[in-house]
Amino acid sequence: MKRNTIVYFMAYGLSLLGNGVASVLFPLLVLAKTGDILAAGVIASATAAVSAVVGVLAGVVIDRVNRRTVSIVSDILSAASIAALPLVDHLWGLNLTWFIVLGIIGAFGDIPGMTARETMLPRLVELDGGAKAGRLDRLVGIREALAAVLMLVGPGAGGLLVALLGVSSATLLITATTSLGAALVTFGISAAAGAVNPEGSNATENNKVKKVFADLWSGWRFLLSNRLVLGASILTAVFVAVIAGLQATVLPAYFIAQGLPELSGFAVTGIALGSLLGASVYAATIARTSPRRWFIFGAIGTGIGFGILGTLGAPWLVIVAAVLIGIANSPMSAVLGVATIRATPDAMRGRVLGAQNALMLAAPALTAAPIAAIAQAFGLNAAGACIAIAVAITTVAAFFTPAFRDLDAHAGGPSGGPSDAPSDTMEAPRQGEN
Numbered sequence: 001m002k003r004n005t006i007v008y009f010m011a012y013g014l015s016l017l018g019n020g021v022a023s024v025l026f027p028l029l030v031l032a033k034t035g036d037i038l039a040a041g042v043i044a045s046a047t048a049a050v051s052a053v054v055g056v057l058a059g060v061v062i063d064r065v066n067r068r069t070v071s072i073v074s075d076i077l078s079a080a081s082i083a084a085l086p087l088v089d090h091l092w093g094l095n096l097t098w099f100i101v102l103g104i105i106g107a108f109g110d111i112p113g114m115t116a117r118e119t120m121l122p123r124l125v126e127l128d129g130g131a132k133a134g135r136l137d138r139l140v141g142i143r144e145a146l147a148a149v150l151m152l153v154g155p156g157a158g159g160l161l162v163a164l165l166g167v168s169s170a171t172l173l174i175t176a177t178t179s180l181g182a183a184l185v186t187f188g189i190s191a192a193a194g195a196v197n198p199e200g201s202n203a204t205e206n207n208k209v210k211k212v213f214a215d216l217w218s219g220w221r222f223l224l225s226n227r228l229v230l231g232a233s234i235l236t237a238v239f240v241a242v243i244a245g246l247q248a249t250v251l252p253a254y255f256i257a258q259g260l261p262e263l264s265g266f267a268v269t270g271i272a273l274g275s276l277l278g279a280s281v282y283a284a285t286i287a288r289t290s291p292r293r294w295f296i297f298g299a300i301g302t303g304i305g306f307g308i309l310g311t312l313g314a315p316w317l318v319i320v321a322a323v324l325i326g327i328a329n330s331p332m333s334a335v336l337g338v339a340t341i342r343a344t345p346d347a348m349r350g351r352v353l354g355a356q357n358a359l360m361l362a363a364p365a366l367t368a369a370p371i372a373a374i375a376q377a378f379g380l381n382a383a384g385a386c387i388a389i390a391v392a393i394t395t396v397a398a399f400f401t402p403a404f405r406d407l408d409a410h411a412g413g414p415s416g417g418p419s420d421a422p423s424d425t426m427e428a429p430r431q432g433e434n
Helices: 003-034 037-062 067-091 096-127 135-165 169-186 205-225 227-257 263-285 291-310 315-343 346-378 380-399 402-410 423-427
Strands: none
Touching: 003 037, 003 067, 003 096, 003 135, 003 169, 003 227, 003 263, 037 067, 037 096, 037 227, 037 346, 067 096, 067 169, 135 169, 135 263, 205 227, 205 346, 227 263, 227 291, 227 315, 227 346, 227 380, 227 402, 263 315, 291 315, 291 380, 291 402, 346 380
């Protein structure tokens, strides 16, 4: 592995680590400063909504500005949004408005930065040895493995920092340092790795704008017209939204009430650990188990996991339920992801997956505040019960959704080839990384 690639993974790891730690610290700080569960939900909804919009438009910026520059600026914004928290608290005092403003600044940094790094990988292959067979696949595999590890380490490190230092200025500055470190390390990557292909630069500005909106709309139109892709998007969005609501409001408030705020991070780590275990078993046995069976296992297991977690019983039981959710949900997500890729024409796959990612980012904006409002008005147990019921209804509906009955039909054929697309994909025009 050459220098550019090594530096790339160092920056990628530091950035993900900072995001993972911040995901634990930020909700705890909001609750510590406001004492209001609803405030935590409002902040989570606001930042999720902004992230969704930024996620939709990020690709447009990344295709016009050097990707290395986007990564550096994004990490600096992320670091600034965290480092500003103790400064603002000292000067004016943190309140709901400040939390929303700084959370939105952080959202402007996170999504474009991660996407820009994903787009740099093919150019890194060229710079560090040329396009050798399988090299890009290996680098993508390394990146995904690193992301899985840091999903475990980041929230756990956040919980450890809270246990050692509390939700203090020192904890926040340490967190900001990881994102700043990612920005500084990224300077070590050759600028050529982020160079943008100038193709199409002779088009008029008016035509560029029209082309951007036309491309965005074609992706959304396909997603909304294809029953399998739409069903997979909605089902995944529900689970993402529920998990985000738990992480932002219910779990921090629950563990604070138990006198164990540091376990908030370990509960999130439990989901990540379960996901790693579930994905590993899925990868090892998919040749011997049909996608439909994995889907059924995942749906039932996820429903049971949320049912147990929704009781908000003993802390150890909540963490065990989080692990179970990860184990069950990751194979189901993999099955739906593969089916979506094979059902989508290659020429428009990027836009369709981009539209799906926007849904994933927007979903928490619809649930975080309502979940927090229920917890505020009726208590944490009521919020947990509502979450369990919502997941149970979603799971039952998934079993009776016609598009999910034919998942095995999407298991064959050339991987990712347009020939895998079912007949209803023809309803949309055939047009052509977090």
